Amino acid sequence: MIKPVLTLFMVFLLISGLAACAGGDKQSRAMAVRQRIGQSYGVQYFSQIEQIQYTYNVKNGDTQVSRFWIWEPKPDRVTFDAMDYTDPITYYRKDLQTNPSNMLKSIDAWFINDNNWFLFPFHVAMDTRTMVEDVGRKKLPLGDGEAACVVVTYPAEGAYTSGDVYELFLDDNFRLTQWIYHRGGSETPTRIATWDDHRYLGPMVFSLNHQGDDGNFRIWFTQVGVKLAGVDGWMFMD
Numbered sequence: 001m002i003k004p005v006l007t008l009f010m011v012f013l014l015i016s017g018l019a020a021c022a023g024g025d026k027q028s029r030a031m032a033v034r035q036r037i038g039q040s041y042g043v044q045y046f047s048q049i050e051q052i053q054y055t056y057n058v059k060n061g062d063t064q065v066s067r068f069w070i071w072e073p074k075p076d077r078v079t080f081d082a083m084d085y086t087d088p089i090t091y092y093r094k095d096l097q098t099n100p101s102n103m104l105k106s107i108d109a110w111f112i113n114d115n116n117w118f119l120f121p122f123h124v125a126m127d128t129r130t131m132v133e134d135v136g137r138k139k140l141p142l143g144d145g146e147a148a149c150v151v152v153t154y155p156a157e158g159a160y161t162s163g164d165v166y167e168l169f170l171d172d173n174f175r176l177t178q179w180i181y182h183r184g185g186s187e188t189p190t191r192i193a194t195w196d197d198h199r200y201l202g203p204m205v206f207s208l209n210h211q212g213d214d215g216n217f218r219i220w221f222t223q224v225g226v227k228l229a230g231v232d233g234w235m236f237m238d
Helices: 002-041 043-048 093-097 102-126
Strands: 049-060 063-072 077-082 089-092 131-139 146-153 165-170 176-182 191-194 196-201 204-211 217-228
Touching: 002 043, 002 102, 002 131, 002 146, 002 204, 043 049, 043 102, 049 102, 063 102, 077 102, 089 093, 089 102, 093 102, 102 204, 191 204, 191 217, 196 217
Parallel strands: none
Antiparallel strands: 049 063, 049 217, 063 077, 077 089, 131 146, 146 165, 165 176, 176 191, 196 204, 204 217
């Protein structure tokens, strides 16, 4: 009776070990993809940014909105300007933790949205709260063909991104070509859009245009500039 028990025990250990290795390989692949995405956009230089500015433009049907931002990542200070505000508003995001006004809450929600569209690949690389899963190649949501697909899932807790899921479609350089956004992890896509017009600004790369799937939705960025540590003045996109 001893030998069968030992045999079963050894089989159990073997299966457990293989499962652990498979899980480790999956995690390693996900981490490697996260790093490759970040490197393809220059995340290794992000710590050199003292200030970054951009105008977020969105056209949804007949409605068009533009919002201008300056963000200082290290102190997490934001300057906001828009068409319907007479004066720019500057605030530290830490101030939101102590009795912020409704107006400041609204502005910061816009900041999170606009910053996410502009810097999403950098957030993927740096935000370790997210779960990244390499799911292999999948059919593109827009147009023909297929591409490598990575699924990014935000944790259930979070002020603006709780449970959000993104399916990212990557080219051979690990840059985004399209994405499918699922708000709160909904099965039905909330937004499908392209990631176009990749351009260098200094050592980093930014995507400046996003076209929706119905022709009525578009996001694009203008007045893009960065101020890097050790470099005099602003560097602007051509």
